[in-house]
Amino acid sequence: MRIFFVLLELGENGFLSSKKFMRYNVAQLLKESTGQIRQHTLHEDISQLDPDITPLTTLDGNAQMIRTADGVLVMAKLHTSLELTCVRCLEKFSLPLKFELEEEFRPTIDIVTGATLPITDNDEAATRIDEHHELDLSEVVRQDLLLNIPQKPICRSKCLGLCPNCGKNRNEGLCDCKHDEIDPRWQALAELLNKDKE
Numbered sequence: 001m002r003i004f005f006v007l008l009e010l011g012e013n014g015f016l017s018s019k020k021f022m023r024y025n026v027a028q029l030l031k032e033s034t035g036q037i038r039q040h041t042l043h044e045d046i047s048q049l050d051p052d053i054t055p056l057t058t059l060d061g062n063a064q065m066i067r068t069a070d071g072v073l074v075m076a077k078l079h080t081s082l083e084l085t086c087v088r089c090l091e092k093f094s095l096p097l098k099f100e101l102e103e104e105f106r107p108t109i110d111i112v113t114g115a116t117l118p119i120t121d122n123d124e125a126a127t128r129i130d131e132h133h134e135l136d137l138s139e140v141v142r143q144d145l146l147l148n149i150p151q152k153p154i155c156r157s158k159c160l161g162l163c164p165n166c167g168k169n170r171n172e173g174l175c176d177c178k179h180d181e182i183d184p185r186w187q188a189l190a191e192l193l194n195k196d197k198e
């Protein structure tokens, strides 16, 4: 009866830890030899990840965690779709994003001796395995997503933008205003030139 109770508790803990947001317990992997691998499938709700990220779908993909001499190397292939606002026509649109992640995480505590490990200069907080031997992917994913969002998102390469005179979305048809139109093929160049002036 007692044994049964203990097993039940362990099972419940395992369940709880697997539900933690992008956190993985790598205690077992750290005890194994270099080159050992764990595979994980990601299917994550990232709506609370960052105020500047508006996901339209979950974050999906897979992650390989490989035991290295110093820690755990994470190699992941991920994809999601974000909602962005076009800088030309100001309409919202969906941008599918695919990205790869490669980060080595280092333990803060030696798995065998329990000793606290020194922090080196190139250790970043985001890639530290915490004292519970948990590795948190959320911060590196957040940083990578932000890096992958274009600075000046456009809904399509030939977006005609808004008429500077009447504000009409020229993708939906031309307005009656008379002015010197910038050929959309030159628009990208014009934007670059403007950027230089900033």
Ligand SMILES: [Zn+2]
Pocket: 086, 087, 088, 089, 090, 091, 154, 155, 156, 159, 160, 161
């Ligand atoms: Zn647009």
Ligand SMILES: [Zn+2]
Pocket: 163, 164, 165, 166, 167, 168, 175, 176, 177
């Ligand atoms: Zn107009």
